[in-house]
Amino acid sequence: MAASCYGVSSVLGRSPVNTKHLLGASNFALPIKRNLKFIVRSSAEQNDDTKEPAIAPPTPSPTPIPPKPKVSTDFFDVLAFSGPAPERINGRLAMTGFVAAIAVELASGRDIFAQVQNGGFPWFVFTSALLSVASLVPLFSGQTPESKAGAVMTSDAELWNGRFAMLGLLALALTEYIKGGALVSL
Numbered sequence: 001m002a003a004s005c006y007g008v009s010s011v012l013g014r015s016p017v018n019t020k021h022l023l024g025a026s027n028f029a030l031p032i033k034r035n036l037k038f039i040v041r042s043s044a045e046q047n048d049d050t051k052e053p054a055i056a057p058p059t060p061s062p063t064p065i066p067p068k069p070k071v072s073t074d075f076f077d078v079l080a081f082s083g084p085a086p087e088r089i090n091g092r093l094a095m096t097g098f099v100a101a102i103a104v105e106l107a108s109g110r111d112i113f114a115q116v117q118n119g120g121f122p123w124f125v126f127t128s129a130l131l132s133v134a135s136l137v138p139l140f141s142g143q144t145p146e147s148k149a150g151a152v153m154t155s156d157a158e159l160w161n162g163r164f165a166m167l168g169l170l171a172l173a174l175t176e177y178i179k180g181g182a183l184v185s186l
Contacts, residue, residue, distance in 0.1 A: 078139045088145060089135045091162015093128055098169045100127075102184070109185050111176040 072078070078085045101112045104120075116124065138148075145155040176183050 073140050073142050075140075078136065084145055085136060085139055087159060087162065089132050091159060091165060092131050092135060094162055094165035094169050096127060096131065097124070098165045098172065101169065101172060105182050105184055109182055111182040112173050113176065 077083055080086075101115065104115050105111065108115075110118065139145075145158070149155045172183060
């Protein structure tokens with residue numbers, strides 16, 4: 001207790017250590033008044049006759065809901081690198097392509113490269129065009145992907161599923177290329 005009081009007194013007042021011979025004539029501790037009076041009053045100590053009348057708190061006015069920012073429907077904003085369309089469209093195409101590649105592989109036993117060479121390319125172009133247009137129409141009309149999200153099917157879940165489908169489609173193609181045939185053969 002004495003040490004803590006000693007430290008407090010050295011901080012609040014002049015240092016009890018003679019620092020003139022260590023630091024010259026200057027002293028870093030500033031003189032502070034020690035005889036300060038603090039008066040603390042609580043509302044319970046007020047007399048009844050001096051009691052101020054209670055004022056009703058003001059009723060809060062309803063805060064207006066700020067308008068949602070206008071979504072850009074400009075072609076270059078929608079299809080910008082960080083825009084809402086490119087990753088969603090690529091993800092949707094990858095999800096469709098991965099499921100279609102695995103389904104055809106299970107049904108016919110052909111790998112992904114044989115599927116594309118044996119008439120799969122026109123289907124790829126048709127599906128890409130159809131899904132791209134279907135994805136762009138709502139974006140050009142001013143809707144956001146988040147506005148149509150539900151509790152389970154969120155826009156972030158769609159992005160992550162699309163990312164995994166892109167990786168899965170790439171892994172399927174690389175595995176079948178290295179293996180030299182279909183991944184799943186029945």
